[in-house]
Amino acid sequence: MSIVTLHDKSFTIYLSEETIQQKVRELADALNREYAGRRPLFIAILNGSFMFASDIFKHLTVESEICFIKLASYRGTKSTGQVITAIGLDQDLYDRDVVILEDIVDTGKTLHEFLPQLHHQQPRSFAIVTLLHKSEATKFPLSLAHVGFEIPDKFVVGYGLDYDGLGRNLKEIYQLAPDV
Numbered sequence: 001m002s003i004v005t006l007h008d009k010s011f012t013i014y015l016s017e018e019t020i021q022q023k024v025r026e027l028a029d030a031l032n033r034e035y036a037g038r039r040p041l042f043i044a045i046l047n048g049s050f051m052f053a054s055d056i057f058k059h060l061t062v063e064s065e066i067c068f069i070k071l072a073s074y075r076g077t078k079s080t081g082q083v084i085t086a087i088g089l090d091q092d093l094y095d096r097d098v099v100i101l102e103d104i105v106d107t108g109k110t111l112h113e114f115l116p117q118l119h120h121q122q123p124r125s126f127a128i129v130t131l132l133h134k135s136e137a138t139k140f141p142l143s144l145a146h147v148g149f150e151i152p153d154k155f156v157v158g159y160g161l162d163y164d165g166l167g168r169n170l171k172e173i174y175q176l177a178p179d180v
């Protein structure tokens, strides 16, 4: 499928399943090298990162743990700029090698506002891995350890990302089509 319609909008294919899966393997390979012997704790940010987190975790060969937290801050096609606090962070991060898994870093506000809560727990190390990064949209600079794809500032859906609830099941990533 090269065009999908979700609610009132059309989206065109941007990253194929194969392209995404190849990148996921590359990211996992890098993490396997970097975290050998360190038993990292991965923190996947729900909802959007569930598919990315699941795929990357399948390719990890280092002993690792994962937990899932929620920090919803997004409605419709524009960032609301409202960050809700973390739900589900019950692990002790003290002295752990923590790796955040995000589907997309857009303005950077969500993670920027969440990071002090993590640092407060004094992890041994801390890294952010994001599948997608809209560098043009970044307003809150973050140090990103790994970025899967640098993408333009256009709304995307699929592979866990949604447009008002729909599109998360798509195996590919789609871009909002221009209005005709």
Ligand code: XMP
Pocket: 048, 073, 074, 079, 102, 103, 104, 105, 106, 107, 108, 109, 110, 111, 154, 155, 156, 157, 161, 162, 163
């Ligand atoms: P910020 O701006 O805080 O945004 O970096 C991060 C969160 O906003 C959501 N987001 C998107 N979701 N398509 C989506 O489906 C997009 O193009 C998009 N841009 C941002 C996402 O939940 C991310 O974690």
Ligand code: MG
Pocket: 045, 046, 047, 048, 049, 102, 103, 104
């Ligand atoms: Mg997200």
